[in-house]
Every structure is written in C-alpha cells, then in structure tokens.
Amino acid sequence: MSQMLQIHDQLREMILSLDLGPGERLTERWLESRFEGSRTPIRAALVRLEGEELVRRDGRNWIVAPIDLGELEALAEFRIPLETTAVRLACARASAADIAAVEEMLDACQSGAPREEWHRVGTDFHVEIARLSGNPFIVKAIKGAMTRLSRARWLEVWTEPSREQAWREHRRILGFIKANDPEAAAREAADHITDTRDRLLRSLNEDRRGLRARGFAVIGLR
Amino acid sequence: MSQMLQIHDQLREMILSLDLGPGERLTERWLESRFEGSRTPIRAALVRLEGEELVRRDGRNWIVAPIDLGELEALAEFRIPLETTAVRLACARASAADIAAVEEMLDACQSGAPREEWHRVGTDFHVEIARLSGNPFIVKAIKGAMTRLSRARWLEVWTEPSREQAWREHRRILGFIKANDPEAAAREAADHITDTRDRLLRSLNEDRRGLRARGFAVIGLR
DNA sequence: TATCCCAGTTTGGTATCCCAAACAAGGCTA
DNA sequence: TAGCCTTGTTTGGGATACCAAACTGGGATA
Incomplete structure (x- = not known):
C-alpha cells in the first residue's frame, strides 16, 4: 500500500x-x-x-476537526429517515444469510468484551444494516454519520444498563427485519436513534466537568 | 485563493x-x-x-469518474427519504423570506434562458429546499446527490413539455411549503423525484445511439 | 511599564528532482 | 509468422529545495 x-x-x-x-x-x-x-x-x-x-x-x-456536540441533534434528524428507509428496504431485499451475518456480529461481542469492541460493533451495526438495504448511497451516508458520531461516543460515560438497552434495541431491529415486518423495524430504528441520542446528550451533560478536565471544549452542548 | x-x-x-x-x-x-x-x-x-x-x-x-447510469435508481431511492424530510422540516422552520428567496430563484429563470441556466437552477432548487430544513447534513447529502446526477442530466434530451412539467412540480413543492402543508409537500417532492428519474431514464434509453455516438459508455443503463 | 517594531524563525505553498514500476515498440528467436 | 524479450520512455510516488507569509520574542521607545 x-x-x-x-x-x-x-x-x-x-x-x-x-x-x-x-x-x-x-x-x-x-x-x-x-x-x-x-x-x-x-x-x-x-x-x-x-x-x-x-x-x-x-x-x-x-x-x-473539533467536536461540535451541537450537531448531535441534526445528526439524529439526518439518520432517522435514512435508517428507517434502510430497514424497510432490508426487509424486502436482504437474504437470510446476510441477516445472519449481522446477527453473528452482535453475538461475537459478549458482555466481557473490551470497550473498543463495544464501540466498534455499536457503529458497525448501523452500517451493516444500511448495507442490507442494497443502496450504496445510504451506506455511505450512514458510514459518514457514524464516523461523525464516533468521537462523541468515546466521551460518553457508559453504564451497564444503558449499554444493555442499546443492545436490546439492536436485537429488536434485526428481529423485525428477520420477521419481515418493515414498519415495526422502521419504528424501532427511529426510536433507537432517538434513545441513543438522548442517552448520549444526558451523559455528556452530566459529565461537563469531566470533559473540561480532559481538555475538551464542550462547544455546542446545550 | x-x-x-x-x-x-x-x-x-x-x-x-x-x-x-x-x-x-x-x-x-x-x-x-x-x-x-x-x-x-x-x-x-x-x-x-x-x-x-x-x-x-x-x-x-x-x-x-465514469458515469454509471445504473445508479440513477439508487440515487432517487436515497433522495426521497431525505427530501421528504427536508420539506417537512422546511414547513416547520423556514422563514417567509427564505422561501421567497427560493421563489425568486425560480422566477429568475425564464423560458428563454440558456440551457446552462436551466440546468443550474434545476439542481440548485433541490439544494436550496434542503437548506430550508436547517439541517446541514441533509444539505450536504443532497448537494452530493445532485452533483452525482449532474452529468447524466446533461445527457438528457430536454423537451419543452418535460421541462415545463419539472417546473410546475418545483412550484407546487414550494407552494405547499409556503402553505405550511408538510404532508402534501412531502408527497409532491417524492413524486417529483420519481417523475424526474423516469423522464431521465426514458430519455437516455431513447437516445442510446446518440450517447454512443458522443463517445459515452452507457454502462449500467438497463 | 506598556507598547511598538523589527529581525529571526517557523510554517505552509510551490517547484523540481530522483526513482521504481508500468508501458510500448521494436527486434530477436523458435 | 507468432510470441517473447529487451530496452527506452513515460508515469506516478516520494524527497527535497526554495520562497513568501505568518508568527515570535526581545529590545528600543515613549
């Protein structure tokens, strides 16, 4: 290379x-x-x-590039129509094998896994779901959005219950795709994005002091 | 610079x-x-x-970069959820002045205008609508999509009626935003994207010979 | 003491140089 | 004559040289 x-x-x-x-x-x-x-x-x-x-x-x-926490809302707003579309298309197009591959990815990340692993899978899940849509533009857009989100997610203080909930939500989305229920999958995906955004914002707000101590400007955080 | x-x-x-x-x-x-x-x-x-x-x-x-006409469908599929979201948000957020500015842009392009002008306005309209949403990620995604579409649109053989129809559709979308009717605006936007895609594909299909003569590979055109 | 100014330094922008790999053409061989 | 090899050329990748602008710090000045 x-x-x-x-x-x-x-x-x-x-x-x-x-x-x-x-x-x-x-x-x-x-x-x-x-x-x-x-x-x-x-x-x-x-x-x-x-x-x-x-x-x-x-x-x-x-x-x-600085992290602008103020864009977290806009990012969720951007992801929701794309990811709901993605799961709907996935219902129509994804093969059982493709879905199983994503399921395996989730399984491979057990609760004892290091934080890097959780972080990576938590991002990749959404990209893989987008891939199930078969639409390369959706994939690229989601990939970009998740990259944008990535650093803010490192700042998040992860609690065991919140991690567990995100996990359940991922499984539910995938479950609805598997069950070929596009509307339920879309609803679940939208809710998940909203929930994740709220968890992230709450965590960052509670940890403002910690962020400053670590030298991160908290611009844009309301 | x-x-x-x-x-x-x-x-x-x-x-x-x-x-x-x-x-x-x-x-x-x-x-x-x-x-x-x-x-x-x-x-x-x-x-x-x-x-x-x-x-x-x-x-x-x-x-x-070669033009891949096969991606035209995927591009429309990508734009629909984004632009419908954009017009819905525009209804909630855009000021009368912002809307008027877009209207002016449409007015400025009279039927006697050179083709370059039509081409530019036909692209910019969608970007400006996205801008009314106030979401920078939507703007950027639409801008990219329209760039992607741009060269294929040059290849299109524009007839007066089809151009007129696109024009009417633009006006209708803007009208519904102005009237603060988000669902009608969204429906109109989705239909417009579909219609435009169909017109483009039909034109390119009818002109395959012309495209080849001009030395363009028609890869991806079904 | 606060302010201004100027020289020295550092930086990014551009031009140029060198190299190895890819390519093409021509000639050699079987 | 068809295929292969050789060799000269062209190409992009990387290193370096040079410049002008921005920055810095220290000293002169009011």
Whole structure:
C-alpha cells in the first residue's frame, strides 16, 4: 500500500480514538517526523482527511476537526429517515444469510468484551444494516454519520444498563427485519436513534466537568 | 485563493460540464501544462476531487469518474427519504423570506434562458429546499446527490413539455411549503423525484445511439 | 511599564528532482 | 509468422529545495 494511505489510516485512527485532541494543531513538519515520511504523502493524507472532515484548515494551519456536540441533534434528524428507509428496504431485499451475518456480529461481542469492541460493533451495526438495504448511497451516508458520531461516543460515560438497552434495541431491529415486518423495524430504528441520542446528550451533560478536565471544549452542548 | 483550489475548481467544472469525458485518462503531466502549475498543487486537487468521487484511480492512473447510469435508481431511492424530510422540516422552520428567496430563484429563470441556466437552477432548487430544513447534513447529502446526477442530466434530451412539467412540480413543492402543508409537500417532492428519474431514464434509453455516438459508455443503463 | 517594531524563525505553498514500476515498440528467436 | 524479450520512455510516488507569509520574542521607545 502506498505510504500516503498508510499515513492517512494511522492519522485517521489517531483522530478517531481521541489520541489527537479535537482542535489540536497539526504541523506538517511534526507529522513528517512522526510518520518518518516526507511532506508529499503527508499533504496528500491531510487533503484526503480534510475531505472526510476529520481535519480542517484554520487559516493556513491544519487542525484536528473539533467536536461540535451541537450537531448531535441534526445528526439524529439526518439518520432517522435514512435508517428507517434502510430497514424497510432490508426487509424486502436482504437474504437470510446476510441477516445472519449481522446477527453473528452482535453475538461475537459478549458482555466481557473490551470497550473498543463495544464501540466498534455499536457503529458497525448501523452500517451493516444500511448495507442490507442494497443502496450504496445510504451506506455511505450512514458510514459518514457514524464516523461523525464516533468521537462523541468515546466521551460518553457508559453504564451497564444503558449499554444493555442499546443492545436490546439492536436485537429488536434485526428481529423485525428477520420477521419481515418493515414498519415495526422502521419504528424501532427511529426510536433507537432517538434513545441513543438522548442517552448520549444526558451523559455528556452530566459529565461537563469531566470533559473540561480532559481538555475538551464542550462547544455546542446545550 | 490558493493555486490548488483554483485548479480544483476549474477541473471540477470541466468534469461536470462533460468538457472532459467520463472515463478519460488524466496524466499529471498533461494537467501540469494545461493549468501552468507544478504537480504539487495538481496532485492535491486530484486527491480532493477523488474524495468527491469526480476523479478516480485506475491502477496507478487517474481517470475522470465514469458515469454509471445504473445508479440513477439508487440515487432517487436515497433522495426521497431525505427530501421528504427536508420539506417537512422546511414547513416547520423556514422563514417567509427564505422561501421567497427560493421563489425568486425560480422566477429568475425564464423560458428563454440558456440551457446552462436551466440546468443550474434545476439542481440548485433541490439544494436550496434542503437548506430550508436547517439541517446541514441533509444539505450536504443532497448537494452530493445532485452533483452525482449532474452529468447524466446533461445527457438528457430536454423537451419543452418535460421541462415545463419539472417546473410546475418545483412550484407546487414550494407552494405547499409556503402553505405550511408538510404532508402534501412531502408527497409532491417524492413524486417529483420519481417523475424526474423516469423522464431521465426514458430519455437516455431513447437516445442510446446518440450517447454512443458522443463517445459515452452507457454502462449500467438497463 | 506598556507598547511598538523589527529581525529571526517557523510554517505552509510551490517547484523540481530522483526513482521504481508500468508501458510500448521494436527486434530477436523458435 | 507468432510470441517473447529487451530496452527506452513515460508515469506516478516520494524527497527535497526554495520562497513568501505568518508568527515570535526581545529590545528600543515613549
């Protein structure tokens, strides 16, 4: 794989895992020494990440895209029509094997699994459901939305009951798809998105102090 | 503005106006002489355009993204839930002034206007409607979808009646938003997307020969 | 002491250089 | 003559050189 893509992937991972703080400045020279490559591939990776809105220009400088918690509502509003459409289409189009594969993914994440695992599966579930719709544009949009959500979800303080509930909701959505009940699946999906958004906002609000202590600007959080 | 952005915008325009044929190969050296800049900003522009999926890699080479007419259905399927949501939200949120601005845009495009004008307004209308929703994610998604559609729309053979009908449908959607009738607006928007897709597909099917003559691969057209 | 200014440094933007891989054409061989 | 190999050319990937603008810090000045 080209050096540029390696740098892109590593940098992307560092950003999404909050290894690099939101709003943090990135100088090309620092990245040069960090990744032991010249500025050419580094610039290409930055331009690419800019397209994914994980990195942004601030005047002439590069910065890690800040987290704007104010967009959480808009994000849910965006996801609901897309994901309800996705589950409806999934009912009509998904094969039993495809559905089983998603079910397996859920099963593979047991309650003892590390937090990274829960985080990843919690994101991938929605992307995989979108994939069942067979519509590549829906998949791409959901993937982007979940990426956008990803860092805020790392900040969430996960309690065992809330995690359990999200889990049940995932299972219910999948169950309705399996039972070929598109309207119930759509209702469940919409409710799940709303519930998840509320849980996230509540958690972040209760933890404002903790967020500040960890150096995260809580812009946009009402 | 930086040279890179200039090159990006020009190249983007050339691609969207079919000045550069879909599938055509782009060599960095040719672009270098064409834009009288060095390869550094050109490569940055290409990476950026790759993110917008207007340019693509073909092995090590760069090519203009081919038009895949097969994605027209999926594109309509993607737009319907988003645009129906957009008009519903617009009813709740858009100010009279914002609505009037869109109306003015439609008025400004009289029947004697050049085709470029019709093409542009026909795209911008949907983006502006999305903007009335107040949801930036919807705006961005619709903008992307309309970009994706743009080149196929250039290939369409526009008849006066079909253009008139699209026009009436735009007015009707806006009318229902103005009258604050979200469900009627949503129904109208969905119908419009379906109708437009059908008109486009019919036109392209009837003109397969013409497309081939103009050197466009008609991949994906059923 | 507060403010302004200027030189030195750092940064991103651009141009150019080098290289290895892909490609193409021509000639050699079976 | 058909297929293969060789070799010269072109290409994109990466490294480096150079520049102008932005920033920084320290010292002169009011």
